[in-house]
Amino acid sequence: MHRSAALILLATAALGAHAAGTVRVVTKDAAGKPVADAVAYVISLDAPVAVHPPEEPVAITQRDQEFDPYVTPIVVGTRVVFPNRDNVQHHVYSVSPAKKFEIPLYIGESTATIVFDRPGPVTLGCNIHDWMVAYVFVLDTPYFAKTGADGTADISNLPPGRYRLEVWHPRLAGKVGLEVTVVEAGDTTQVVSVTLRPDRRIRRAPDAGGVDYK
């Protein structure tokens, strides 16, 4: 048997076994506007689900003295690298309880790989450029997705069952969660309204002015 034919058979068997469904999460703020960079995830209420970190590390790039992406959802145990594409050194760090680390001054590819081994939000910064900020949200469930500019995220490949849907965002005020049921091969849409705190980031623009007085 050809190898490709064997793979197709395996994939078909897997789909048949799970008949996976999708939960589409639509996030809106208090004004009804879509919320980007929110992490929507579901936790099985029927039985614990093991997470398997990807073999390849996830990259959070520094470009134009900003982190890219702004929000990165990963599962526990994922390795993350921080390539620096700027022509200036960065000093990446976190003092968040879920992961404390620092990668002192470097440029280009960093040899450091950080393993995020505890669930929770992690705030990233650069100790040289205070305005640089990004977030890693570490999950202990394999079912998650990040909302795009339209505020929508699709959590797919969900086996039928009962789940608790939760949403996280760097500016989220309070906690958002609700129970959802996934039926076999079914799609569910959940509209989630969230309250966001004001976006207060450190200003990057240079300081102008100053009276040069003699």
Next chain:
Amino acid sequence: MASRGSFLTALAALALASPRASADGPFVSISESVTWQDNITNAPSGDGIKSAFGLESGADVTWLRSLDFSTLLTAGVAADAHVCPSYGGLESFSVGSTAEVRRKLGLGPLAPVAYAGLTGSATGYVDPERSNIEGDFIFGVSQRLRDDLQVALDGRLGSYDARDIVFSGNFASLGATLNWDVNETWRLKLMGGWRTGDTVANYAAVKSPYGWVAVDPEAQYLPGAWHYVRTFDEPFVAWRESSRTWSYGAGISPALGRHTSLALQFAHFTSEGYGRYVDNVVSVSLRHHF
């Protein structure tokens, strides 16, 4: 003069030698400003008070080099041109260099930052009496209290060496600035400061058949040198004022993007002592980082 020249030469050499291959940069900035000063002569009173607009254009290039994980050496060169439509003698062009060590005392945006450095410049005025070289020791500390609130304290000890002795001397200044970023665009600034070592010019001389004679004979006995200056096309005498000058001010500074900001500032200066003067300065400035 020779020692100050040597100081500037050494400073320029340090600034130019620092940007080695492993340094970050160059980073280029330009700035433009328009300033209105209601007492450009720092005159105590009377007809000696002159006001004027000034236009200033500047550019600077800096390099950064890490000395360790928390310490940066900044080296830079700068050039400024100043135009004064009312009094051509005040128009100038200057070049200078800076070398500064900046250390962050901890991790994160709320860690304080301390710095100290040397600056030097050479300035040529249309009025050659004012042309000078200057060397300064600068120092300061800044502390971010919140993401949107920062306080900075700055100090400067400097020395001018001009062609005319009245424009030469030492000075010292201390300043404090509070920046509050109201939102992503708008910044409010409050400023206060102190300095000593100003030059005061006043309408205090008349031309007699025997030359320039001070109207106020006591002016000749003021502390420091005094001298007739031609800058204002009138018989002014200038002297150094060694008393303190206090200042306060406020400003707003909208960000015009990630790399550009505008600022509108007002500052009020009041000196103490024999030559007490009051000066108000309003400026509009634009700065852009490439």
